[in-house]
Amino acid sequence: TQLLEQSPQFLSIQEGENLTVYCNSSSVFSSLQWYRQEPGEGPVLLVTVVTGGEVKKLKRLTFQFGDARKDSSLHITAAQPGDTGLYLCAGAWGGSNYKLTFGKGTLLTVNP
Amino acid sequence: DTGVSQDPRHKITKRGQNVTFRCDPISEHNRLYWYRQTLGQGPEFLTYFQNEAQLEKSRLLSDRFSAERPKGSFSTLEIQRTEQGDSAMYLCASSSDSFYGYTFGSGTRLTVV
Secondary structure: OOOOEEEOOEEEEEOOOOEEEEEEOOOOOOEEEEEEEOOOOOOEEEEEEOOOOOEEEEOOEEEEEOOOOOEEEEEEOOOOHHHOEEEEEEEEOOOOOOOOEEOOOEEEEEEO | OOOOEEEOOEEEEOOOOOEEEEEEOOOOOOEEEEEEEOOOOOOEEEEEEEOOEEEEEOOOOOOOEEEEOOOOOOEEEEEOOOOHHHOEEEEEEEEOOOOOOOEEOOOEEEEEO
C-alpha cells in the first residue's frame, strides 16, 4: 500500500500571510495532483504535475514537484479568506495515472 | 455538461438496512471511481470502472459492498446490512483516458443510526 504524508495537518493564518504545505512519499510518483475541498463538497482539481522538478503556477498558488518525484509542495502567496479549505495531494504509482491515493489533507483557515 | 452528479446528497438509514447510491459521470468520461471519506481523512479508494468493466476493488471493501456500471454510463454503489462504521461521505469521480485528473461529484453523506 502506497502512503502519502501531508504536513502540516492544520494551518491557521492571517490574511496576507504566505504558507507552504508539503506532500511526501517513499515511492516515486508517476503523477501527482493537488485538490481543494470545501465542507460538504467533493474535491476540485487544482493542478497535475508529472515531470520531476516541474513548477506550475495558478494565480497566487505555486506547485512544485521534487526532482526525484517523491515529494511536492504547494505555496500560497498573500493568502485570502477564500483560500480556506482542505488541500489534498493525490498520487499515482506504477505507470497508472488512473487510480489515485490521497493524503489526509491540510486544513487551512485564513482569518480576515 | 453539468459535471458529475450524485444522488442522494444525504441519506439517513437504520443499522441493518440496505442503501443504494447513484453516480452520473461526465458523459465523455469512460472511467468512474468510488471513494469513501470520513471526517479528518482524505478520500479512500473503493473501486473503479473502465466503461462497464470493474477493474479494481479495494481489499478493504467487505462483501456487503457492491458496485455496478451496467452500460458504461451511470454507476450504483450498494451497501447491504449497513453498520454504523459505514457512516461517511461517498464520493464518485470520473476521468477520461487523456485527462490526468478526476472530476468529483458533491458526494452522498451517509449516516447510519
